Amino acid sequence: MQPNPDLVRAIANRYAANLRLCLPLRRTSLQLARAVHGNIITFGFQPHAHILNRLIDVYCKSSELDYARQLFDEISEPDKIARTTMVSGYCASGDIALARSVFEETPVSMRDTVMYNAMITGFSHNNDGYSAINLFCKMKHEGFKPDNFTYASVLAGLALVVDDEKQCVQFHAAALKSGAGYITSVSNALVSVYSRCASSPSLLHSARKVFDEIPEKDERSWTTMMTGYVKNGCFDLGKELLEGMDENMKLVAYNAMISGYVNCGLYQEALEMVRRMVSSGIELDEFTYPSVIRACATAGLLQLGKQVHAYVLRREDFSFHFDNSLVSLYYKCGKFDEARAIFEKMPAKDLVSWNALLSGYVSSGHIGEAKLIFKEMKEKNILSLMIMISGLAENGFGEEGLKLFSCMKREGFEPCDYAFSGAIKSCAVLGAYCNGQQFHAQLVKIGFDSSLSAGNALITMYAKCGVVEEARQVFRTMPCLDSVSWNALIAALGQHGHGVEAVDVYEEMLKKGIRPDRITLLTVLTACSHAGLVDQGRKYFDSMETVYCIPPGADHYARLIDLLCRSGKFTDAESVIESLPFKPTAEIWEALLSGCRVHGNMDLGIIAADKLFGLIPEHDGTYMLLSNMYAATGQWEEVARVRKLMRDRGVKKEVACSWIEMETQVHTFLVDDTSHPEADAVYKYLQDLGKEMRRLGYVPDTSFVLHDVESDGHKEDMLTTHSEKIAVAFGLMKLPPGTTIRIFKNLRTCGDCHNFFRFLSRVVQRDIILRDRKRFHHFRNGECSCGNFW
DNA sequence: CTAGGGTTAG
Incomplete structure (x- = not known):
């Protein structure tokens, strides 16, 4: 039987109307869309454009982007609504590149404000504030008039990147001029922009002023203002705002307060907020639980965490965020099996779940497992790479860390400050001074040099490369410091024989009212030990328990x-x-x-x-x-x-080996190593040096030879071939006169080599820094920073 | 077809 095309069209139109009604009920609308789509294919008729557009929309909103695109491609000349729908579909699914291509394939004459709005929103939602702003400028330039939607969208993008009061005022004025200034959604976005201006949190006053002038505040107005306070650490102002809110709006505000407290490490306060919520009869929701779990995780409150876990399981109103936070709770409390079990049982694993597991293995030192997980991950983001780079570096895999960092750049990930800090930590492991310096230069160029994590890594890197002055310099120019920064500087000074200064810095830290942690104390004790400050060290040790309540x-x-x-x-x-x-x-x-x-x-x-x-x-x-x-x-x-x-x-x-870095290339030598292309010349040079040093009084100390070899002459031969001696000779031959020679050794250096280096520094009049497994030795004019024992 | 706030992984 031949179908009646008119009838089919009528049915399809009816479906299309239903589709609009059913849109919020995703499953139903998707089923309807499939039915309509099926009819179109079965009966082969050409539906109206608006039906197709609606179908595309439903497919997009049901995460069926491929079907949407298929339909879109079948339209010979898609109209602007079809295009806009496709753009926003791609934006919502995070595929900004495809959204952009549809947008850019549309001739300017065919675009309208709505399409620009969709694209701007897409950029903002994908954390690309700059592109949002650029497109906003472009649309004005092309003669399109921004509307309320435009301002709300572009301000959301601006809020991501704003770092200067002028920008805030500029956009605020533009919004006012266009008449969008007092629209609730636009005002809400303005509140967010002012309160997220990086350079001056003092703009909270301006945010508050915008908030106060919103004629019809909705729930978002209140919660945006609340977020502004919370993200700037103004918890008291937040609490005050909370007092003035309608009871039925308080849930989101409480959630903001809780996550804010957790972000600042104030988990006691966070849990106190939860108690207040409960006592005022506000039900916790799926947004509350992950923050509560995070509070337990950072505080190490495993028991409480378990209780929350059990409670939420009974209520069954959790999202997958909850599972992800549980993975991190359990590994942070040292329960690796439980963490893994939750991960395995998760019905829907997303990237966050994988990253949580990865970071669990990395931070607990299970680097082998972490490598396996990393390999297994199909999808990775910048955070996955950052976790892995830092993890590799922190576990001593400097080379792999650096490799991954350059791989990251090759794959188009723009490294952030944290990724740089991982790369710099890798340089610290390797003692790759030149490489580390280059990263430092790049940080300055990009403007990341004010970053805390990068700065802390730089202090350690310079220290581990033996350049204390630069470590000190980085510390003194950092705009803000945390306990890690102080610890890093104290360690740097202690490692290089500046024990007294290390202690001074520690005292400075105490005077500034910064509480030392267990790492600080460890570092100070090491410094005291290296400098022979026995009484001082003893005093600090005793203060741990009595003053700082840190059990040693x-x-x-x-x-x-x-x-x-x-x-x-x-x-x-x-x-x-x-x-x-x-x-x-x-x-x-x-x-x-x-x-x-x-x-x-x-x-x-x-x-x-x-x-x-x-x-x-x-x-x-x-x-x-x-x-x-x-x-x-x-x-x-x-x-x-x-x-x-x-x-x-x-x-x-373990096989002893030493290495030296030359213009980012690393030369490695083993004991008795003759494999280097220039080995003959190096040995010859070493012999000449030995002769000259003996004239100055250097006597090879044969007691460090392990075998009881018969002739002393033979023993001396063995001594001269210790890898650090080969490396230093190579360095002296190759590096320009006057430069400091930096040698690294995987094991501890022996007493004879120590003595050898002392004399050597005098003979060649060069500063030599030797970093062995345990400590640093600075040789200058016959003296060593750590005294004459090793 | 387009907008503004609160959740998880460092």
């Missing part, structure tokens, strides 16, 4: 023991170990053992080594320290015994 951890005790041993106070060190509030850890014994090594305290050293053999028999460092101690006193049978023990237990000594 094993790491703090280890520093204390190190401090005592280095000044030869072994009895004190022993009594500290005896009175520990926990069972001594490997860290503690290691501190004792290396302290004993410095002073040749054999009896105590053997005890410490025995404990370490029991706790971490696979750790090569213990064997090396002990056999070095025996070698120093010529007890070669004992040396052999330790070496045999090591062999029997299958413990492999």
